[in-house]
Amino acid sequence: MKLTRKDILGIKDLTVDEINLILETAESFIEVSTREIKKVPTLRGKTIINLFFEASTRTRTSFEIAAKRLSADTINISASTSSVVKGETLVDTARNLEAMNPDVIVIRHSAAGAPHMLAGMIKQSIINAGDGAHEHPSQALLDMMTIKDKKGRIAGLKVAIVGDIAHSRVARSNIHGLTKMGAKVIVAGPAMMLPRNIEQMGVTVYHQLKEAIKDVDIIMMLRIQLERQQQRTFPSLREYSNYFCLNKQNITLAKEDVLVMHPGPINRGIEIASDIADGPYSVILDQVTNGVAVRMALLYLLTGGKS
Amino acid sequence: MKLLLKGGRLVDPSRNLDEQMDLIVENGKILEMGKNLHHPGKKVTDTVNIIDLKGLVVVPGLIDMHTHLREPGFEYKETIQTGSEAAASGGFTSVACMPNTNPVNDTRSITEFIKKRAATCNLVNVFPVASVSMGSEGAFLTEFMDLIDAGAVAFSDDGKPVMDGALMRRALEYASSLGVPIISHCEDTHLSSGGSMNEGRVSTELGLQGIPSIAEDLMVARDIIIAGYTNTTLHIAHVSTAGAVQLIREAKEKGIKVTAETAPHYFTLTDEALKDFDTSAKVNPPLRSIADIEAVKGGLKDGTIDVIASDHAPHASTDKEVEFEYAAFGITGLETSLSLSLKLVSDGLLSLSQLILKMSTNPAKILNIPKGTLKTGFDADITVIDLKKRWTVDRGNLRSKGRNTPFHGWVMTGRAVTTIMGGEITYQEMT
Numbered sequence: 001m002k003l004t005r006k007d008i009l010g011i012k013d014l015t016v017d018e019i020n021l022i023l024e025t026a027e028s029f030i031e032v033s034t035r036e037i038k039k040v041p042t043l044r045g046k047t048i049i050n051l052f053f054e055a056s057t058r059t060r061t062s063f064e065i066a067a068k069r070l071s072a073d074t075i076n077i078s079a080s081t082s083s084v085v086k087g088e089t090l091v092d093t094a095r096n097l098e099a100m101n102p103d104v105i106v107i108r109h110s111a112a113g114a115p116h117m118l119a120g121m122i123k124q125s126i127i128n129a130g131d132g133a134h135e136h137p138s139q140a141l142l143d144m145m146t147i148k149d150k151k152g153r154i155a156g157l158k159v160a161i162v163g164d165i166a167h168s169r170v171a172r173s174n175i176h177g178l179t180k181m182g183a184k185v186i187v188a189g190p191a192m193m194l195p196r197n198i199e200q201m202g203v204t205v206y207h208q209l210k211e212a213i214k215d216v217d218i219i220m221m222l223r224i225q226l227e228r229q230q231q232r233t234f235p236s237l238r239e240y241s242n243y244f245c246l247n248k249q250n251i252t253l254a255k256e257d258v259l260v261m262h263p264g265p266i267n268r269g270i271e272i273a274s275d276i277a278d279g280p281y282s283v284i285l286d287q288v289t290n291g292v293a294v295r296m297a298l299l300y301l302l303t304g305g306k307s
Numbered sequence: 308m309k310l311l312l313k314g315g316r317l318v319d320p321s322r323n324l325d326e327q328m329d330l331i332v333e334n335g336k337i338l339e340m341g342k343n344l345h346h347p348g349k350k351v352t353d354t355v356n357i358i359d360l361k362g363l364v365v366v367p368g369l370i371d372m373h374t375h376l377r378e379p380g381f382e383y384k385e386t387i388q389t390g391s392e393a394a395a396s397g398g399f400t401s402v403a404c405m406p407n408t409n410p411v412n413d414t415r416s417i418t419e420f421i422k423k424r425a426a427t428c429n430l431v432n433v434f435p436v437a438s439v440s441m442g443s444e445g446a447f448l449t450e451f452m453d454l455i456d457a458g459a460v461a462f463s464d465d466g467k468p469v470m471d472g473a474l475m476r477r478a479l480e481y482a483s484s485l486g487v488p489i490i491s492h493c494e495d496t497h498l499s500s501g502g503s504m505n506e507g508r509v510s511t512e513l514g515l516q517g518i519p520s521i522a523e524d525l526m527v528a529r530d531i532i533i534a535g536y537t538n539t540t541l542h543i544a545h546v547s548t549a550g551a552v553q554l555i556r557e558a559k560e561k562g563i564k565v566t567a568e569t570a571p572h573y574f575t576l577t578d579e580a581l582k583d584f585d586t587s588a589k590v591n592p593p594l595r596s597i598a599d600i601e602a603v604k605g606g607l608k609d610g611t612i613d614v615i616a617s618d619h620a621p622h623a624s625t626d627k628e629v630e631f632e633y634a635a636f637g638i639t640g641l642e643t644s645l646s647l648s649l650k651l652v653s654d655g656l657l658s659l660s661q662l663i664l665k666m667s668t669n670p671a672k673i674l675n676i677p678k679g680t681l682k683t684g685f686d687a688d689i690t691v692i693d694l695k696k697r698w699t700v701d702r703g704n705l706r707s708k709g710r711n712t713p714f715h716g717w718v719m720t721g722r723a724v725t726t727i728m729g730g731e732i733t734y735q736e737m738t
Contacts, residue, residue, distance in 0.1 A: 012512070091628055111630035112514045113584030132632070133514030172514055196517065197508040 010135035043072035066295035140173035155182030163222025188212030315360030321680035368400025368688030373616035380409025393707035398723025400688035463490035483539035493526035524550035549602030568614035571647035586634035621709020639709030646719035
């Protein structure tokens with residue numbers, strides 16, 4: 001099977017078959033990263049541009065390593081300011097890159113929809129590496145891959161996503177992906193962090209951590225963005241960590257074999273206690289490892305590879 | 308030069324008229340109306356331009372009481388010339404233009420400039436709306452009396468809502484005492500801050516910050532309460548929510564002197580139009596839910612909403628071809644307003660006469676201008692409509708400089724085919 005779409009913009013657009021294809025392809029790439037010589041010639045002669053308008057360590061490095069292990073040439077562009085401030089429009093930036101004939105452009109942008117706008121204008125494949133609070137498809141795919149690896153399935157599992165859902169692209173992509181794959185998704189956070197009508201995305205809503213994680217198979221903790229305190233998203237870090245920090249007391253409410261996930265970077269002691277982040281339930285570093293494989297799969301499939 | 312308009316169906320809501328009649332125009336005024344008129348006036352020797360309008364509808368020239376002409380200051384978006392051409396081709400003979408230009412229309416000289424430029428273009432009557440506050444900054448009132456003398460017909464801080472209730476009270480009292488309306492853009496900017504579309508399921512899914520419907524409802528309620536308390540005249544601009552419709556309906560029942568307008572996009576599109584981040588559908592107030600559309604239609608039907616205005620807001624591609632949240636708010640509307648509104652007639656929601664009431668007679672009444680009628684002696688501002696004409700919206704063919712329409716590619720039924728202002732033909736559809 002081949003992936004016929006030009007771009008990966010969001011999980012919302014993907015079918016269950018496409019998600020399975022990506023996850024299966026990713027599984028086959030896991031082994032590459034364990035070799036002594038971690039490189040295959042699959043994408044030799046291909047050019048991948050990482051166009052990052054927002055700071056990122058994990059995601060950008062992961063895409064770069066994925067491309068390099070497939071022997072593609074990679075270029076990283078970090079534009080620290082938005083296009084508006086910089087004076088050149090995003091469209092012009094993208095058209096200039098298009099003129100240099102890369103094969104894939106991986107873009108991260110603080111504005112929701114920025115990758116979609118580019119996808120409609122330029123001929124190369126676009127991978128959305130995170131657009132505002134909208135989607136972060138490669139993150140949801142690596143999360144699903146991790147769940148599948150550890151649990152053997154996704155369908156039928158209960159997954160609680162906890163934190164600032166309103167500002168989280170990770171939450172949105174996972175809600176789309178996990179519900180498509182048959183999981184039951186719970187979202188939880190203080191009322192200010194839950195966007196209006198979120199239940200219409202097919203999730204159950206809770207406002208207390210303890211209710212949300214009761215008997216769940218997976219807990220996905222989201223990073224609290226400290227700068228949002230000014231925007232009245234929560235009253236204080238103290239209150240948030242007192243009531244929403246996952247720790248060894250409250251985690252006993254979940255299933256015994258619960259998995260703890262986090263897209264990173266973690267705030268130790270705020271949304272997740274250190275002994276949980278480093279403890280036996282945590283699969284946080286497996287997520288990072290699988291991230292490389294998922295991104296290898298995306299680059300491979302978008303440039304015409306077959307499973 | 309005289310005009311004899313023969314055989315058309317005359318629809319004039321100003322006197323409940325809807326029947327086939329002829330119309331004679333002389334010296335820019337409506338001279339005579341009747342069945343089977345053969346010679347214009349008494350002097351048979353005068354040159355007469357006879358226009359056969361069989362199968363077409365003749366109505367008082369359409370009035371768009373909410374237009375942004377962008378000049379002075381934003382000529383790259385629109386000029387009074389291009390806006391006038393757009394208005395004429397959309398069937399409008401008069402427009403009221405909003406003051407959010409640069410500089411803001413807050414002084415006599417700007418109002419006079421607009422009037423002068425409009426007279427030079429001579430395609431549409433332009434009635435300037437001056438700002439409520441200096442620079443529309445919400446602090447100090449403008450010189451209402453001087454601005455009215457210069458030609459302003461209403462006051463509005465459109466686009467920058469008056470957040471200070473005390474200032475709004477003073478503005479309503481002053482304007483009412485002078486016989487002109489305040490046009491209020493109702494938006495609580497604390498609630499709407501940072502938002503770029505309607506708050507609801509779609510904004511949640513897109514991860515875009517929402518503008519809640521209550522941001523509009525709250526300010527509609529506030530302004531109605533002030534108008535009731537001070538017994539003044541208030542006009543609510545671009546109603547988009549079910550809540551606002553209900554508040555206005557109740558205010559009217561109580562006898563408060565409030566009128567209201569909506570724009571065609573608020574009864575045509577929902578926030579689903581933004582699903583693919585289409586910036587041409589980004590507008591303020593934002594496109595709302597299907598329930599809001601139904602409520603706006605209900606308000607149009609029962610007369611709660613008096614006026615359909617385009618809220619013509621042209622923008623350049625550089626304002627729109629950017630990331631969604633950075634894109635400017637606004638839809639270019641003069642050339643699609645009538646066709647989208649005619650859909651209300653073909654759908655049976657309004658009679659043709661009720662529609663023309665909302666697009667000509669009522670705006671004239673609210674703005675206190677001697678228009679919106681085909682009575683003899685009035686200016687010969689006339690719009691001829693072909694109800695069956697099918698055409699396709701092509702943003703490349705718009706007269707307006709603004710190409711920002713979400714209706715590109717839509718097939719429309721019905722449009723203005725001839726527009727006459729002061730007895731002169733300002734637009735003639737090619738056949």
